Amino acid sequence: SIDLSVSWLGQTMPGCLYNASGVWCREEAELEAVRTSAAAAVISKSATLSAREGNPEPRYHRTALGSINSMGLPNHGFAYYLDYARRYDYGCGKPLFLSLSGMTLDDNLIMLRTLAAAGLPAIPEVNLSCPNVPGKPQLGYDFVTTTEALNAFDRAWPGRYGVKLPPYFDPAHFAAMADILNRHPRLAFVTCINSIGNGLVVDVDSESVTIKPKDGLGGLGGDYVLPTALANVREFYRLLPGKDIVGCGGVKSGKEAFMHILAGARAVQVGTCLHHEGPAAFARIAAELAALMLAKGYRSLEAFRGKLRTL
Numbered sequence: 001s002i003d004l005s006v007s008w009l010g011q012t013m014p015g016c017l018y019n020a021s022g023v024w025c026r027e028e029a030e031l032e033a034v035r036t037s038a039a040a041a042v043i044s045k046s047a048t049l050s051a052r053e054g055n056p057e058p059r060y061h062r063t064a065l066g067s068i069n070s071m072g073l074p075n076h077g078f079a080y081y082l083d084y085a086r087r088y089d090y091g092c093g094k095p096l097f098l099s100l101s102g103m104t105l106d107d108n109l110i111m112l113r114t115l116a117a118a119g120l121p122a123i124p125e126v127n128l129s130c131p132n133v134p135g136k137p138q139l140g141y142d143f144v145t146t147t148e149a150l151n152a153f154d155r156a157w158p159g160r161y162g163v164k165l166p167p168y169f170d171p172a173h174f175a176a177m178a179d180i181l182n183r184h185p186r187l188a189f190v191t192c193i194n195s196i197g198n199g200l201v202v203d204v205d206s207e208s209v210t211i212k213p214k215d216g217l218g219g220l221g222g223d224y225v226l227p228t229a230l231a232n233v234r235e236f237y238r239l240l241p242g243k244d245i246v247g248c249g250g251v252k253s254g255k256e257a258f259m260h261i262l263a264g265a266r267a268v269q270v271g272t273c274l275h276h277e278g279p280a281a282f283a284r285i286a287a288e289l290a291a292l293m294l295a296k297g298y299r300s301l302e303a304f305r306g307k308l309r310t311l
């Protein structure tokens with residue numbers, strides 16, 4: 001039989017798929033729908049310290065090739081997600097990750113310290129890559145600020161944590177980022193990638209952009225981002241020995257999940273596809289991945305994780 005389980009972060013989860021932060025996870029009902037689906041874990045919408053309305057609508061648009069969004073971090077505020085984490089059924093065997101995306105470094109530190117004081121099994125994934133708050137550049141593209149932030153996170157949070165990275169597009173940037181990330185032993189995982197920031201989708205009929213914020217600029221997801229996501233997974237898998245890579249970007253079937261794991265992903269997040277299909281996507285993708293593994297003679301993810309061939 002096929003084993004899709006994943007052992008990492010000192011625990012074993014029943015599969016390898018879960019939601020990407022931001023998708024099907026802003027409301028408690030959505031989080032519970034993911035938890036009770038075939039997803040193997042749950043991650044919450046990036047929390048800011050105070051609740052946010054987010055950007056003006058329309059702020060999400062689907063195309064044949066994926067999605068563009070400029071949500072602007074709409075969320076109920078950190079206390080809402082902390083309260084959910086206090087009541088979460090950790091015995092279900094599916095880890096809970098809390099995504100944190102403070103508007104300032106201090107806000108991130110306050111959230112980390114508050115979470116630490118709560119003494120819960122929930123694991124923080126700090127978002128270094130939201131591209132959609134006007135005037136706020138993606139933290140992950142500023143190596144000095146990222147260095148300062150990670151040093152501060154290490155002091156504010158005693159346990160394992162992860163970061164959500166933006167996509168990088170240059171080997172020099174992979175190397176520079178890896179040099180920083182490798183200085184943080186409790187940084188246990190990196191999630192690659194967040195959306196490809198500031199794309200522009202044009203509607204020919206209306207001769208218009210498709211979303212309101214930033215005159216149409218937004219983060220791309222779906223088919224648009226798969227090769228970039230795979231490149232970031234594979235490069236950081238090579239450059240971050242001892243850390244786990246969570247693959248995110250372009251997963252809509254067992255095939256793309258297989259690609260991410262082949263590239264080195266420990267686990268795989270689903271965003272755009274989940275937004276359109278709902279939590280039933282997890283059972284479908286898991287079944288497709290299992291069928292692909294069966295056809296190839298693989299009985300576990302370890303049998304092929306990180307074994308992408310080069311020519």
Ligand SMILES: O=C1NC(=O)NC(C(=O)O)N1
Nearest residue numbers: 071072073130132195219
């Ligand atoms: O980190 C984020 N990435 C996105 O693509 N969108 C959301 C957002 O805009 O809230 N945040």
